[in-house]
Amino acid sequence: MHVWKQVAPLMLHQGGKVLRTLLDSGHSAYFVGGCVRDELMGRPVHDMDIATSAKPEAVMELFERTVPTGLQHGTVTVIMGDYPFEVTTFRKESHYEDHRHPAAVEFVDEIIQDLQRRDFTMNAIARSLDGELTDPFHGASDIRYGILRCVGQAEERFDEDALRMMRAVRFASVFGFRPVKSLWRALLTSRDKLSFVAMERVRAELERLLLGPDPLRGLELLRRSRLLHYAKIPYVESQGSGVLQEQLGVLGHMPAEPQELRWSELLQGLGISGLEAEDRMKEWTFSNQVARTTAEIMRFDEMWGAIRAGISDGSAERLRRSWTELQVHYGQEISQLWLERQRIRLASRGAQGREALLRLDEEEMRWHRAVRVHDLKELAIRGGDVLTALDQRGGPWLGELMKRLLLLVAIGDVPNEREPLLEYVKAVVKQNGG
Structure with missing residues (x-):
């Protein structure tokens, strides 16, 4: 009897x-898929899927709390205690009409028939309540030797569901597995079918790959296969950019969260500009927030690099004022993210980056902390105070003046106090003949 070691005790109990309820009612039932795979790999198990000979209607009758998650595919979610368990009837699938979804599903009685429809051998293992494995395709052996292999013919599996090609690259990257030659050949000959897959699904696999423990491995497999060139919205590198391996090498040193750090590094490494990045990411169905934040980190980096290059005398005061203006423009969060990314960049260079890292600590970090205001709401006066003091009507000029006040306070030229700010406003208006 094999004991689960990677599962939370309460989830395993529930x-x-x-399983016991299904078995006591005369049905077959097994834990299947990712939970069995992760247990064999020594990885934490986060959820447990169950396959059974019981039809969906029977499952719903046996348990008090159920959700008809996907009855057409035989799936019912059973809520036991605080844990949801996807319970799916043994099934086999007919031909696939769109390289993504089966035309029809047929319920069957045997677990081996159910395992036969799955994508990779490591995911086609069932585990009984007493710990016995049903492993007709030798998935446990492939896990032991770090091999990624399709169940049956790889061409057939990829023809059925083209997303499996992205999953293959992701698994090879995240688990460090080696795709067998037959899988790789099938991926190259089938890659044009990726255009049938919705971009949200492709993007989700790409996210898991990039935020995994070895993103460079996955990116290299994608480069060699050119798989993403066949997506519904193809990936196209910037004209003549190429991949900057030194810059991309930093990816593995960056934390997976916030994910915008890795995305900004990747896109810049591929020669994509900050102006292009947001639209590119939105096309690829990233959220507006992730796309915007990523692009702003990139634009901050590009602008700060241009500023440093343009101040040839290296004047610390001119640099400080320029940094402050940039930080106020992009906000505290973006400048903080840039600083975090820059520290990782420099630290990854070892001794070569040590001097620059020290300068970063002494200069940009100090300037960043010194900026006390980032928003008009933080000023000691409001637009109404300005209008009252000047006895004037509002207009576009007021917004511009308030932004100027914000920058001056951030730089330190004017204290953030009511009277000095109003005195400055009156002096500006008088100087301009207002």
């Missing part, structure tokens, strides 16, 4: 109750 999952066991689901």
Whole structure:
């Protein structure tokens, strides 16, 4: 009897109750898929899927709390305690009409028939309540030797569901597995079918790959296969950019969260500008927030690099004022993210980057902390105070004046106090003949 070691005890207890209820009612039932795979790999198990001979209607009758998650595919979510368990009837699938979805699903009685429809051998293992494995395609052996192999013919599996090609690259990257030659050949000959897959699904796989422990491995497999060139919205590098390997090498040193750090580094490494980045990411179905934040980190980096290059005398005061203006323009969060990314960049160079890292600590970090205001709401006066003091009507000029006040306070030229700010406003208006 094999004991689960990677599962939270309460989740295992509740999952066991689901299996036992099905078995006591005369049905076959097994833990299947990712939970069995991760247990064999020594990885934490986050959820437990169950396959059973019981039809969906029978499952819903056996348990008090159920959700008809996907009855057409035989899936019912059973809520046991605080844990949801996807319980799916053994099934086999007919031909696939669109390289993504089966035309029809047929319920079957045997677990091996159910395992036969799955994508990779490591995901086609069932585990009984007493720990016995049903492993007709030798997935446990492939896990042991770090091999990624399709169930049956790889061409057929990719023809059925083209997203499996992206999953293959992601698994190879995240788990460090080696795709067998037959899988790789099938991926190259089938890659044009990726155009049938919705961009949200492709992007989700790409996210898991990039935020995994070895993003460079996955990116290299994508480069060699040119798989993303066949997506519904193809990936196209910037004209003549190429991949900057030194810059991309930093990716593995960056934390997975916030993910915008890795995305900004990747896109810049591929020669994509900050102006292009937001639209590119939105096309690829990233959220507006992720796309915007990523692009702003990139634009901050580009602008700060141009500013440093343009101040040839290296004047610390001119640089400080320029940094402050940039930080106020992009906001505290973006400048903080840039600083975090820059520290990782420099630290990854070892001794070569040590001097620059020290300068970063002494200069940009100090300037960043010194900026006390980033928003008009933080000023000691409001637009109404200005209008009252000047006895004038509002207009576009007021917004511009308030922004100027914000920058002057941030730089330190004017204290953030009511009277000095109003005195400055009156002096400006008088100087301009207002």
